[in-house]
Amino acid sequence: MTAIFYFLSIILGFLGSLMLPTALIAISAGHSDLAEEFLLTAGLTGFLSGGVFFALRGQEKELVNAQTYLLCILVWIGLPFVAAFPFVISGQLSGINALFEAVSGLTTTGASMFRTLEEVPTAIIFWRSILQWFGGFLTLLTFLLILAPNGVGGLPNRHIGMMERAFGEESGRTFYVARQVGGAYAILTLILAWLLILSGIPPFEAMCLAFSTLSTGGFMPIDGTLASYDNRWAEFLIALGMIAGATSIFWHRMAVRGKLQMLTEHRESYYLFGLMAGLGLLYSVTLFRLAGSASVLPPLSALRQGFFTAVSLVSTAGFEIRHADVTVLPGLLVACLALIGATPFSTAGGLKLYRIGAMLMQAGREVGRLIYPHSIRGGRFGKTEYTIQLMKSIWASFLLSILLVIVVAVVLSHDIGHFDGALFAAISAFSNIGPLYSAGWNATNAWPDYYQLSLISKYALIITMIFGRFEIIVLLGAININFWRR
Structure with a gap:
């Protein structure tokens, strides 16, 4: 447990440090009382996290077995309570609404409890946006350090060595990966913000749009x-930012290093581009047809809106x-694409193209086996070979995810009054x-x-948003006693 509290204190301290620039925003806007509240919260958070960090600094910090799962759960469940505190002390939101907003920000969901932003202080708007940015960073670390190395849900781990090859000491792997990912993530955000300016x-x-775009958040x-x-230029830049946020960081790393052979083998990104292009063309044609004439919606405007909408949907940004x-x-069709x-x-967010591709490939193999019963054929997606064990993990993750969406939709249907609305709310939260x-x-x-939903519906959506980030299998593994014993 020592390692869990050690890393948790670091993440908590980083979250508290984000309140400092938010306090500066409040001061620049003339909201000195709000700035004091942010500084006080940052001080308390820093005191708590710093105390735990220095107390455990010389202790053993290796995470083993289900400890990584438990750390993942504590991060995604615990941090929103701290992130919600500024919403409460500012008087903008209270109770469950503040927690909902914080979870929506950290999970990069973009669902908001605010009816309008007209009367909301700029510091709170900035806090929402930077929460999404931090949540995107946590999402990448969750994939790299917990989900993929443990093979959760059949996630690929063939490229993880690219993040660790230059660093031999196992004890420093976490910090090395965090620095590598965090540095690139911050630089891309600053570049996008500068271009938008x-x-x-x-x-x-x-700056707020850059935070929300790279994290595919949508605030x-x-x-x-x-x-x-x-x-028009801002729309083009945001579209590029959403594409960058929706593609694998390993694809970015290979592109920067000029590894052309590995780039061609990383097929997920190319399937993503093809999906965005095909869906964008479909949206463009549909928008132009519904407009009725070129005088209402010119063809170029239809293309611009269509492709932007496709990129926003597939990347789960929601702009x-x-x-x-x-x-x-x-x-x-839209619900299925959002779920993927x-x-x-x-x-x-979403189930990920990798899993859908694996299931489609397995379905094709089974059909081929019916036609040619004695044939022997393998299944590959780039360099990844789909084994029986891998497919079991993918199907288990898919089944649990679908069951979660259905159960949440049933819970929400009584409050919303329409099952289709409840289903869209559940998919929106999960993806x-x-x-x-x-x-x-x-x-x-x-x-x-x-903001009009009942208390039970809000809690259901909060749980669904969190599960959409760290996978239900992680929770099952963390509470499995046999897994801890091994």
């Missing part, structure tokens, strides 16, 4: 959609150029694409907003 977006809003710093800026663009396609998500080792539920599917506004 050059495109004409105000600096504060550009907007203003009311409305991106159309409020009327900035919109025009409200309800995502709803022009059949709801079942993007690639592993990205900040995007961490909260704005999807609020995209305007129901013209009569019969679906309640997030």
